[in-house]
Amino acid sequence: MKDKKEFKVLLVYPNLTMMLVPSLAIGIFTNILKSKEYQVDLFDTTHYVSDENSSPQNRVKFLQAREYDESNDLGIRIKTDLLGDFRKKVTEFQPDLLMYSVVEDCYNQCLALMTEIKDLEIPHIVGGVYPTASPNTCINEPLINCIGIGEGENIITEISEAVRMEKPYDGIPGIWFKSDGKVIRNSRGPLVNLDEGIRPDFSLFDDTRFNRPIGGKIFRTVPIETYRGCPFQCTYCNSPMQVTLAREAKIGNFMRTKDIPLLRTEIATTIANHDPDFFWFVDDSFTARNKAEVFEFCDMYEEFKLPFWFNTRPETTTPEMMQRLKEVGAYRISFGIESGNEQFRKTVLKRNTSNADLIKQFDMLSKSGIAFSLNLIIGLPGETRDLVMDTVRLCKAIHGFDALTVSIFTPYAGTVLREVAVRNGWVDKDHITTHTTYKSALTMPPPYLSSDEIDGLMKVIPLYIYFPESDWDSLKKAEIDNPEGRALLSKYSEIYTRDFLGQDQQNDRKWDIDGASGCKSNTKDSFSITFNSPERITDEELIMLTMQT
CATH class of the missing domain: 3.80.30.20 (tm_1862 like domain)
Known part of the structure; x- marks a missing residue:
């Protein structure tokens, strides 16, 4: 059993490239874990390049957002060696417990990270929206031994203490875990009381993560x-x-x-x-x-x-x-x-x-x-x-x-x-x-x-x-x-x-002529200000598209 002040938790945040604004969940977990006197650190994948354009980059490409420069405007240095840097972080910090917070878009990235350090055999829990929505998919993945379902505020403290004190997971509400070749499915615990005053702590995030074009x-x-x-x-x-x-x-x-x-x-x-x-x-x-x-x-x-x-x-x-x-x-x-x-x-x-x-x-x-x-x-x-x-x-x-x-x-x-x-x-x-x-x-x-x-x-x-x-x-x-x-x-x-x-929202805008398109002054466009869409869905299609039987 480790002393609390020596117990180390690494929060891992798989994220799409350049999906800006720090994670609220990671901020809340940081505060909770620090309040327990654990040593806490973060590995955040947001600034790593991916094989495809990220959603924010595509927003600009598809004319849905104003252009910005990642380096000059946001101060961001894009990184390339995601898996190598992750392994380095883990080996240097030497966590006793890894906590992954995962949405579906980043699940495959999460698995890649877990594969990179599989040989280190560090206890882990994978939580977030995706394990909650698809728990069987996650717990049946050979890389994953434990998942958290629903809100994580209470789960993270209980599993941390179980790992620190070398106790079994049987009594921890809201987790599924593997034991002796079987999957143990614990029932969910109570919902979090939002009025308990748990404030997020974003201090583990790189300072450039706060910069967002708006x-x-x-x-x-x-x-x-x-x-x-x-x-x-x-x-x-x-x-x-x-x-x-x-x-x-x-x-x-x-x-x-x-x-x-x-x-x-x-x-x-x-x-x-x-x-x-x-x-x-x-x-x-x-x-x-x-x-x-x-x-x-x-x-x-x-x-x-x-x-x-x-x-x-x-x-x-x-x-x-x-x-x-x-x-x-x-x-x-x-x-x-x-x-x-x-x-x-x-x-x-x-x-x-x-x-x-x-x-x-x-x-x-x-x-x-x-x-x-x-x-x-x-x-x-x-x-x-x-x-x-x-x-x-x-x-x-x-x-x-x-x-x-x-x-x-x-x-x-x-x-x-x-x-x-x-x-x-x-x-x-x-x-x-x-x-x-x-x-x-x-x-x-x-x-x-x-x-x-x-x-x-x-x-x-x-x-x-x-x-x-x-x-x-x-x-x-x-x-x-x-x-x-x-x-x-x-x-x-x-x-x-x-x-x-080309205009930012602070510029004065001329509104359209009556009946024109709402987005901009455009005198060529005289579309009617009313639009009553026709019914296009047949009764048969309605059954098909609404899960009716």
Whole structure:
């Protein structure tokens, strides 16, 4: 048995290249483990080059983000020897326990890291969203001996003590582990009490990890959580899975909100310890809560007034709320639209808001003075080109956004739409995803989109939304990877980058003529301000796409 002060834990954070802003979970775990007097260190893979462009790099490539220079703007030095550096870190630090925090996109990277040091036979636990969503896949992997399911705050202290004191894992809630050739599946423990005041400690991260481009500027950015869980049931997202699993385990409601005075203390402490000039609120949908709580947050946050970003749904906002959020520092908002076809969005994605209501909400939001972007998904199960163009038309009817975030549907474990895709034979049941700007994993028959068609659309979605329909024939040619297509893509991209993305959000913008596209002044475009999408899904397809029997 080791003395606590001699016990060493290495946190390992497999991450996609350049996925910026430090991990909140790693920050929380650092604080907890240090409070137990252990020696704690971190291996973070974010700054290592990969074989493919990362999601942030692809955002720039696909005209969804303003350009930035990783070295000059962010101060980042890209590294190359991921596995060699990891082995060096492990052999020099000599941890008694390795803790991996893993999402599905990084699972294969995690396995590569584990393979590199397999011969050292160091006790480990693999936790995070992916082991929670796909525990059998993880525990059946020969490299993995122990996984954590659900929240990790309590698990990490109990397993650390078990390893330190050389005790068995049998009584540790929330873990599965291998013992004598068998898998032991311990039941889950209670949900974490967010009001216990566990504040994240980001001191183990490289200082450049805080630098993030936002709206055309670089900010020193720190993540903050004000609530955990999501009240919605979107079928493309794995957040509803957490609610379902907690309910099935009979451990309570996964949706929990932090006490505002406690949140105020956490914010003040984070400012004192890390000196951020921007906060990144990681809540699934920031304004999807009791409206009085939003105003209570604003009254508290007025003391700080640091600029901040959050993600939310447009239908959860009001003019008064937006005005107050603007007063206390709201700098940017990301709003999820995902699909522009009302029937598909309501029945398949479980987003029960009409196009008319969305357009009305965005008309209000465009007057708030807060910059915002729209989140879209293409390549969804059962999606056709007509459905994608419905999304384009809805976006053209929306006023005020200054950026678009387009993701290729990713069949994450734990989502309803992954099960839909598996059941229809469009993705293998054992498929492991990569990031949301990488090639589609689905293989769908006509009339549904092929992987190549999705790739082509990914390049030009912002252009379809920005330019008038009279240019659409040329833009369709720009989807094709041939000399003519590349020349057209270059031509239109240059105009779009210069006239739209070339401005940061602080520049004054001329809004469009009435009825024109919402993204920019564009007098060529006279699209109607209303868009009622047709019903395109048959009853047979509805059964196929909604897991009905």
